[in-house]
Amino acid sequence: MKNTVYRRWMLPSLLALLMAVGGGTAAGAGESGSRAGPGDANATPEPLTLRRQTLIVRDIERSLRLYRDAIGMEVIYDNIIRRAHATEDRDQAIRLVFLKASNDFIGVLGLVDYEYGNPEHPVHVKPVRKEGFTPGNSVVLFNTTELEKRWHLIEAVEGVEVITGPSYREYPSYDGTSTIRVNVTTFYDPDGFLVEFNQPLDPIH
Incomplete structure (x- = not known):
């Protein structure tokens, strides 16, 4: 019963929290040549x-070792939100992190731990699902120019499980008149989220 209650309030609480911080300066400042964020008056x-896309994770420091240290994203927001728990007589600490690739408004990755500093909570030992490319799962896809430099760092992160190492693939172009060549990697992150870390060999339009 306790786990059922926890799951029921988790989704609306997450949505409210992300909406509250989503328009802040840290995650919304525009860049030269990029889409303007909500902090730009003009x-x-x-x-x-x-x-x-925001990932609910079991160990946010471990996730940062992958997305920040190995993949090379930059942290643009990192806060601990403290509040009274919605269904239990205790305080709750929620750590929320946003990371950017090359744009701090579009394509930001969020990491959230609803029980930060509470390692014994059941959410941190929830079994990791690794169901592959099947319905109900999503894929976090990165394009990079540094596959050779980054790949060994990704493989070394605790909890990462490689599905396919760097491999050459071809895809039809958008207009169907040519081929897009890509070096592709696929792996599970420590929480079982599917990730592709790919290096295009041709311009993608």
């Missing part, structure tokens, strides 16, 4: 943007 809002 910006014309886009009608629709895919802003961020």
Whole structure:
């Protein structure tokens, strides 16, 4: 019963939390040549943007060793939110981190630990699902120019499970008249999320 209650309040609480911080200066400042963030007074809002994917993780420091240290993302927001627990008589610490690749508004990756500093909580020992490329799962996909430099760092992160190492693949171009050549890698991150870390060999339009 306790786990059922926990799952029921988790989703709306996460949505409220992410909406509250999503427009802040740290995650919203625009870059030269990039889409303007909500902090830019003179910006014309886009009608629709895919802003961020947020991963709920078991060990946020371990996740940072992958996404920040090995893959090379940059932390642009890192805070601990403390509040009264919604269903239990105790305080709760939530750590929320945003990382950027090359743009601090579009394509941001979020990491959140709902029981930060509480390692004995059941959420931290929840079994990791590794179901492959099947319905109900998503893929975090990176394009890089540094596959050779980064790949050995990714493999070395505790909890990473390689599905396929660097391999050459070809895909039809967007207009179907040519081929896009890509060096592809696929792996599970420490929480079982599917990740591709790929280096295109041709311009992608």
